[in-house]
Amino acid sequence: MTVRTDDVERARAEVGRGFCPHRLMPQAGVRSVQLRMAARRVGGVGVIDLDYGQAVRIQPPALESFYLVQIPRAGSTMVRHAGHTVTSTPGVASVLSPYDASDMLWSEGSPHRIFYADRRTVDRELARLLGRPVDDPVRFDIGMDMTTPTAQAWARGVAFLADELSQPTDASLFDHPQVADRFEQGLIGKLLLAHQHTHSDQLTEPAHHRAPGRLVRRACALISDHHGEALTVGDVAEALGVSVRTLQECFRRELRTTPTVYLRACRLDAVHRALRAAGPGVSVTTVALNHGFVHLGRFASDYRARFGESPSTTLRG
Structure with a gap:
C-alpha cells in the first residue's frame, strides 16, 4: 500500500x-x-x-x-x-x-x-x-x-x-x-548470519559428521534429482538431518566446493540442456526463472563462464 x-x-x-x-x-x-x-x-x-x-x-x-x-x-x-x-x-x-x-x-x-x-x-x-x-x-x-x-x-x-x-x-x-x-x-x-542474535554461537560451532563422504553423495543425489524445484541448500540440509554448516564443511572436505556452487552448476547444466532443446517462442529469461535463477545478470555471467558462450547464443544455435 x-x-x-x-x-x-x-x-x-x-x-x-x-x-x-x-x-x-x-x-x-x-x-x-x-x-x-x-x-x-x-x-x-x-x-x-x-x-x-x-x-x-x-x-x-x-x-x-x-x-x-x-x-x-x-x-x-x-x-x-x-x-x-x-x-x-x-x-x-x-x-x-x-x-x-x-x-x-x-x-x-x-x-x-x-x-x-x-x-x-x-x-x-x-x-x-x-x-x-x-x-x-x-x-x-x-x-x-x-x-x-x-x-x-x-x-x-x-x-x-x-x-x-x-x-x-x-x-x-x-x-x-x-x-x-x-x-x-x-x-x-x-x-541470521550477518547479525548477532541469541543463536549465533550455535551457527559457528565446529561442524563434524561421522560419514562425510556418504553425506555428500546423498546430498549430490538429492540435488541432481530435485534441482528444478524450489530447492535451497537449507532444504537439502534439512532433508538429510544436518545443519547447513555441517553440509558446507563436508562439501569443502570431500569436493573442495560448496553445496551452493554444486546446486548452481546443476541448474546451469539443466538450463543449457533446456536452451539447446527449446522450440520457437521460448525465452532465456523464462528458462532461467524456471530453474531458480533470480539475478539474471549474474546468471548470464555464470553461464558464459561455464559454457563459453551466452545463453542467447545457445538458444539461437
Missing part, C-alpha cells in the same frame, strides 16, 4: 495498519507530519519505505509476530528496546525483535527503509541452518552495523526485493512462486 498524509491521526492509523497499533506523537513545536509510506510484501518478508517528514516519537508494543530491521537513509533515530538503547544512522540499523515494546525518537528528515520478517519464517530458516528445531526465541542485538561486507550484501538483497515488489503486476520476478520462496529463504538466512 502507498499512503501520503499530513494528518497525525491518519498517519498513526495507516502505519498501524501496516505494522501494529502504536502511539505516535510529534515532538515539541510540531503540529503535523508529512507521512510518506510505501509498503510491499511477499510471503513472510516485506519492505516498507517510511518517512514522517517531522521529528516524532513512536511507541509500539511488543510486535509479537514479526521482526523489523530499520535503516535510516538520512538523519538519526534513538531507539530503546529490550533494555538497550542505540542511536540509529545510515551506518547503524536498529533491529526490533517481537518480544518487547519499543520507544523511538525519529529526527526530522529521517526517511527509513524497513525490512519486515515474519517470526515463523525466521524460526523456520534458523532451524534449517542448525539442522534441528529451535525452541528458544530468536532475539537479535538491537544495533546492526551496516558497513560490514556481509551486511552490505544483505542490504543489496533488500534493495533488490524492494525494486521487484515495486514492479507492475506480472512484471516482477517474484510473480514466480518458486523464485519468491528461494529469495525469501536466502534473505532471512543471510540476516
Whole structure:
C-alpha cells in the first residue's frame, strides 16, 4: 500500500495498519507530519519505505509476530528496546525483535527503509541452518552495523526485493512462486548470519559428521534429482538431518566446493540442456526463472563462464 498524509491521526492509523497499533506523537513545536509510506510484501518478508517528514516519537508494543530491521537513509533515530538503547544512522540499523515494546525518537528528515520478517519464517530458516528445531526465541542485538561486507550484501538483497515488489503486476520476478520462496529463504538466512542474535554461537560451532563422504553423495543425489524445484541448500540440509554448516564443511572436505556452487552448476547444466532443446517462442529469461535463477545478470555471467558462450547464443544455435 502507498499512503501520503499530513494528518497525525491518519498517519498513526495507516502505519498501524501496516505494522501494529502504536502511539505516535510529534515532538515539541510540531503540529503535523508529512507521512510518506510505501509498503510491499511477499510471503513472510516485506519492505516498507517510511518517512514522517517531522521529528516524532513512536511507541509500539511488543510486535509479537514479526521482526523489523530499520535503516535510516538520512538523519538519526534513538531507539530503546529490550533494555538497550542505540542511536540509529545510515551506518547503524536498529533491529526490533517481537518480544518487547519499543520507544523511538525519529529526527526530522529521517526517511527509513524497513525490512519486515515474519517470526515463523525466521524460526523456520534458523532451524534449517542448525539442522534441528529451535525452541528458544530468536532475539537479535538491537544495533546492526551496516558497513560490514556481509551486511552490505544483505542490504543489496533488500534493495533488490524492494525494486521487484515495486514492479507492475506480472512484471516482477517474484510473480514466480518458486523464485519468491528461494529469495525469501536466502534473505532471512543471510540476516541470521550477518547479525548477532541469541543463536549465533550455535551457527559457528565446529561442524563434524561421522560419514562425510556418504553425506555428500546423498546430498549430490538429492540435488541432481530435485534441482528444478524450489530447492535451497537449507532444504537439502534439512532433508538429510544436518545443519547447513555441517553440509558446507563436508562439501569443502570431500569436493573442495560448496553445496551452493554444486546446486548452481546443476541448474546451469539443466538450463543449457533446456536452451539447446527449446522450440520457437521460448525465452532465456523464462528458462532461467524456471530453474531458480533470480539475478539474471549474474546468471548470464555464470553461464558464459561455464559454457563459453551466452545463453542467447545457445538458444539461437
